[in-house]
Amino acid sequence: MRNSAPLVLFGGTFDPVHRAHISAARAVSKVLGDAPVHLLPNAVPPHRPQPTADAEQRLAMLRLACPGHPSLIVDDWELRQQGPSYSLKTLQHFRQQHPEAPLVFMIGADSFASLHHWHRWQDYATLCHLAVVPRPDSKLASGEVLAAFPESDAYGLCGQPAGLRLMLKRPFLDVSATAIREALARKGDCPALDPAVSAHIRCHHLYNVPTTTYSTDHEAP
Ligand code: ATP
Numbered sequence: 448m449r450n451s452a453p454l455v456l457f458g459g460t461f462d463p464v465h466r467a468h469i470s471a472a473r474a475v476s477k478v479l480g481d482a483p484v485h486l487l488p489n490a491v492p493p494h495r496p497q498p499t500a501d502a503e504q505r506l507a508m509l510r511l512a513c514p515g516h517p518s519l520i521v522d523d524w525e526l527r528q529q530g531p532s533y534s535l536k537t538l539q540h541f542r543q544q545h546p547e548a549p550l551v552f553m554i555g556a557d558s559f560a561s562l563h564h565w566h567r568w569q570d571y572a573t574l575c576h577l578a579v580v581p582r583p584d585s586k587l588a589s590g591e592v593l594a595a596f597p598e599s600d601a602y603g604l605c606g607q608p609a610g611l612r613l614m615l616k617r618p619f620l621d622v623s624a625t626a627i628r629e630a631l632a633r634k635g636d637c638p639a640l641d642p643a644v645s646a647h648i649r650c651h652h653l654y655n656v657p658t659t660t661y662s663t664d665h666e667a668p
Contacts, residue, residue: 453549453605455484455578456541458525458534460624461505462498463648464512466639467555467622469519471580474618475553476518478601479578482551485522485541486513489532494565499628500653502526511643533566538574549604551613553578556585563589572596576604578613583621628654 457472464486472484488505491497498505506523513519524540525532534552541550552575554562559579562568571577572595579588596612604611622639630637632655636645649656 451548451605453479453482453551453576454541454545455479455482455551455553456487456537456575457484457553458487458489458532458537460492460495460498461486461488461509462500462624463505463508463627463640463644463654465622465624465627465644466641467582467618467620469512469516469641470618470620471553471555471615472519473516474580474615475551475578475613478613478615479551479604480601481518483518483520484553485520485524487522487525487537489525490528491531493531493533494561504647504651504653508644508647511647512641535565535567535570535574538571542574547608549606549608550575551578551604552576553580555580556582556588559588559592560586562592568592569595572610575609576611576613578604578615580615581617581619583619631656 455475459468461468472486476482476484486509488502488509490502506526509521513521525537528536538552552571554577556579577596596610598614599611601613604613627637627639631648635649635656648654652658
């Protein structure tokens with residue numbers, strides 16, 4: 448088996464980026480030998496409601512959350528494309544740029560459970576591996592998706608360009624951007640955010656943060 452350095456792609460709305468995103472990206476990087484992880488905020492997510500913060504703000508928050516984590520690369524590629532941000536298009540682009548490398552598309556277990564609804568998901572197996580991060584209360588993935596991506600380990604993924612699935616056991620964090628946005632609107636802060644991201648949100652009055660007072664106690668989102 449030929450082993451080569453993998454490249455990891457992590458797409459999302461990041462509205463805002465939070466602790467679980469960063470922990471998950473670092474965990475996948477680590478298990479794959481400190482592989483670089485491209486965090487790709489999407490412009491027009493096709494499978495969910497549109498983001499609250501605009502693209503520039505979501506990108507700015509990602510840039511504030513990533514310093515200190517050398518394997519994490521904030522990448523605005525999807526934001527520079529026209530039309531819906533289909534992951535397939537992103538995968539095709541990176542595959543073209545890196546024809547031989549193991550390409551790993553990382554997703555949370557909630558997204559994995561709905562992968563069979565995604566645009567041309569069957570094509571993914573020819574383009575990338577999957578790394579699935581656990582998430583509380585996620586449903587099981589469909590049998591077709593499980594069969595399309597046989598489960599393997601980090602060594603297996605590094606030995607071929609695409610088609611396998613790595614299931615991580617941790618991090619297992621009950622954090623969501625939805626709950627964070629609600630906490631921000633209620634009390635102006637949330638411990639699941641990087642302090643630099645919190646400061647940016649307050650400074651730019653994002654997510655309806657109260658303008659006059661806010662609490663700094665550490666209540667879970
Ligand atoms: P929202 O609450 O607005 O839906 P989110 O917290 O799910 O947002 P997204 O930016 O939509 O964050 O997610 C990007 C990716 O990160 C998705 O693959 C999602 O499954 C994954 N993800 C987000 N939060 C977690 C978490 N707590 N554990 C594991 N994966 C997560």
